Amino acid sequence: xxxxxxxxxxxxxxxxxxxxxxxxxxxxxxxxxxxxxxxxxxxxxxxxxxxxxxxxxxxxxxxxxxxxxxxxxxxxxxxxxxxxxxxxxxxxxxxxxxxxxxxxxxxxxxxxxxxxxxxxxxxxxxxxxxxxxxxxxxxxxxxxxxxxxxxxxxxxxxxxxxxxxxxxxxxxxxxxxxxxxxxxxxxxxxxxxxxxxxxxxxxxxxxxxxxxxxxxxxxxxxxxxxxxxxxxxxxxxxxxxxxxxxxxxxxxxxxxxxxxxxxxxxxxxxxxxxxxxxxxxxxxxxxxxxxxxxxxxxxxxxxxxxxxxxxxxxxxxxxxxxxxxxxxxxxxxxxxxxxxxxxxxxxxxxxxxxxxxxxxxxxxxxxxxxxxxxxxxxxx
Numbered sequence: 001x002x003x004x005x006x007x008x009x010x011x012x013x014x015x016x017x018x019x020x021x022x023x024x025x026x027x028x029x030x031x032x033x034x035x036x037x038x039x040x041x042x043x044x045x046x047x048x049x050x051x052x053x054x055x056x057x058x059x060x061x062x063x064x065x066x067x068x069x070x071x072x073x074x075x076x077x078x079x080x081x082x083x084x085x086x087x088x089x090x091x092x093x094x095x096x097x098x099x100x101x102x103x104x105x106x107x108x109x110x111x112x113x114x115x116x117x118x119x120x121x122x123x124x125x126x127x128x129x130x131x132x133x134x135x136x137x138x139x140x141x142x143x144x145x146x147x148x149x150x151x152x153x154x155x156x157x158x159x160x161x162x163x164x165x166x167x168x169x170x171x172x173x174x175x176x177x178x179x180x181x182x183x184x185x186x187x188x189x190x191x192x193x194x195x196x197x198x199x200x201x202x203x204x205x206x207x208x209x210x211x212x213x214x215x216x217x218x219x220x221x222x223x224x225x226x227x228x229x230x231x232x233x234x235x236x237x238x239x240x241x242x243x244x245x246x247x248x249x250x251x252x253x254x255x256x257x258x259x260x261x262x263x264x265x266x267x268x269x270x271x272x273x274x275x276x277x278x279x280x281x282x283x284x285x286x287x288x289x290x291x292x293x294x295x296x297x298x299x300x301x302x303x304x305x306x307x308x309x310x311x312x313x314x315x316x317x318x319x320x321x322x323x324x325x326x327x328x329x330x331x332x333x334x335x336x337x338x339x340x341x342x343x344x345x346x347x348x349x350x351x352x353x354x355x356x357x358x359x360x361x362x363x364x365x366x367x368x369x370x371x372x373x374x375x376x377x378x379x380x
Contacts, residue, residue: 026366044268045134115148142256
């Protein structure tokens with residue numbers, strides 16, 4: 001019996017590695033001789049570095065950078081020395097978790113620190129940079145990150161713009177003279193779990209601005225400012241990417257990465273699957289178990305279970321999901337390679353209780369699944 005365990009993290013509870021470990025214990029209770037392959041996964045948000053480094057024997061590095069509101073933060077990034085590849089989670093430098101709820105400000109928050117992480121990767125000799133851009137606190141179109149890499153954003157008086165997306169309304173000129181020349185020799189890949197455009201009703205400001213502190217009138221102002229930024233970028237760079245899938249990811253960091261760095265967009269789970277060798281692991285497997293904190297219709301937009309199921313389906317391997325909760329529309333995933341889904345809770349409990357008891361609950365649910373599977377196998 002060969003089983004591949006490829007879950008995402010359970011937010012506020014367990015890392016992807018912790019989830020995989022707990023599931024493996026439950027399966028081993030029933031199948032002590034089974035071959036259990038643990039492949040912790042991520043979809044471009046928090047936990048991407050940890051998942052990749054665990055599978056690829058990489059290095060975790062740290063550097064002090066400017067946080068989303070300007071205060072210094074100690075940010076981690078991953079380094080794969082054999083392939084000269086840097087794994088950068090923008091949430092480490094510009095993430096929503098770095099800003100208390102009552103201080104969130106989509107108008108002035110900046111991705112400058114993410115640009116500093118990219119510069120650190122250049123200093124290390126990176127030939128490829130993977131930008132995992134989930135969990136942002138920003139809505140600046142990636143302007144701050146580009147400023148950290150040498151782009152000058154100037155107003156009508158040739159003064160440097162203030163940080164944040166709202167200031168882009170005053171942008172008059174983009175000066176590329178000091179853009180770091182090392183960028184031309186680096187491949188950039190965007191790993192994200194959303195495919196929104198930069199502007200409009202489905203854009204960065206409208207969809208994600210409110211959770212970052214933007215009031216309704218500020219959402220409209222930010223959308224106009226990002227549109228103005230995109231206009232000047234198109235004039236300066238002779239490329240138009242605002243409507244491409246993923247340009248609205250991370251408050252528009254996806255847009256800047258495409259426009260200035262020629263980055264290629266991929267679903268985050270696909271990037272992680274490639275790095276950890278998931279397709280190879282799934283070969284000749286009898287079963288794949290994946291999971292995430294909340295499994296619902298939104299999973300179809302490229303989250304971990306959806307990506308894992310696509311790979312398993314290509315090889316005819318059944319997939320079972322263990323999730324913290326099963327949300328509205330999760331049954332839609334049954335048409336996309338998921339064969340069954342189970343919620344974690346064993347009875348009425350609060351979210352805090354479920355998070356605290358997640359290792360035990362995961363082990364029990366995995367054991368239950370194994371027992372049903374074994375019973376069905378004996379009856380065929």
